[in-house]
Amino acid sequence: MSLLLTGLDDYLLSSLPPRDAVLSRMEAEAARRRIPIVGPAVGRLLAQYARLIGARRVFELGSAIGYSTIWLARAAGPDGHVFYTDGSEENAAEARRNVEEAGVADRVTILVGDALTRLDETDGEFDLIFNDVDKEGYPDVLRRAVPRLRVGGLLVTDNVLWDGRLRLPPCEDDAETAAIREFNRLCYAHPDLETTIIPLRDGVSVARRLR
Numbered sequence: 568m569s570l571l572l573t574g575l576d577d578y579l580l581s582s583l584p585p586r587d588a589v590l591s592r593m594e595a596e597a598a599r600r601r602i603p604i605v606g607p608a609v610g611r612l613l614a615q616y617a618r619l620i621g622a623r624r625v626f627e628l629g630s631a632i633g634y635s636t637i638w639l640a641r642a643a644g645p646d647g648h649v650f651y652t653d654g655s656e657e658n659a660a661e662a663r664r665n666v667e668e669a670g671v672a673d674r675v676t677i678l679v680g681d682a683l684t685r686l687d688e689t690d691g692e693f694d695l696i697f698n699d700v701d702k703e704g705y706p707d708v709l710r711r712a713v714p715r716l717r718v719g720g721l722l723v724t725d726n727v728l729w730d731g732r733l734r735l736p737p738c739e740d741d742a743e744t745a746a747i748r749e750f751n752r753l754c755y756a757h758p759d760l761e762t763t764i765i766p767l768r769d770g771v772s773v774a775r776r777l778r
């Protein structure tokens with residue numbers, strides 16, 4: 568799942584400070600059960616951006632077992648709040664146990680169902696929205712999530728380089744690759760967004776709402 572040469576990715580991962588018992592256990596379980604979590608390098612990036620902008624209200628689109636949720640909830644601090652979403656009841660039950668073990672259950676709301684529908688149903692604006700849903704939904708996420716950010720807020724999106732399938736010259740796009748390509752194009756063309764793509768792990772895009 569990395570665009571980087573294997574050795575570089577291994578170096579980055581081996582350089583990271585150790586995680587606590589909960590995150591370490593979740594990383595091991597995700598590897599064993601092939602759950603596609605962001606992993607510790609992107610987890611740190613999420614937490615760093617959240618802290619840089621003083622994020623207090625965070626909405627997560629596609630949260631699985633709550634690994635990225637825990638990074639974001641810790642960064643948001645005791646006065647912050649993270650809305651978890653996932654389409655799977657089983658994932659949500661597991662995430663509930665994980666956020667409790669991580670000591671952040673009081674600042675996490677678990678919502679089950681379609682992530683964008685749950686976003687539409689949740690009032691207020693957000694400092695940071697983290698997008699990690701099924702890739703064909705990415706263009707729709709852009710349309711519906713950006714208006715929910717405060718000015719200065721961030722839409723952070725995982726997998727925007729999609730395992731090296733977004734490259735030049737382009738290869739034949741499947742539906743997921745085409746949707747991510749369109750998402751990246753729309754982000755860079757958006758007059759209200761300042762976007763960068765960070766080639767960390769599978770590619771992370773950070774789009775800041777300007778106005």
Ligand SMILES: C[S@@+](CC[C@H](N)C(=O)[O-])C[C@H]1O[C@@H](n2cnc3c(N)ncnc32)[C@H](O)[C@@H]1O
Nearest residue numbers: 604605629631634635653654681682699700701
């Ligand atoms: C890549 S995993 C999320 C990993 C999580 N962000 C992490 O790093 O710990 C994607 C998750 O999003 C959920 N999902 C995908 N599309 C969704 C949608 N439209 N609405 C709600 N959940 C969705 C899937 O069930 C899956 O658990």
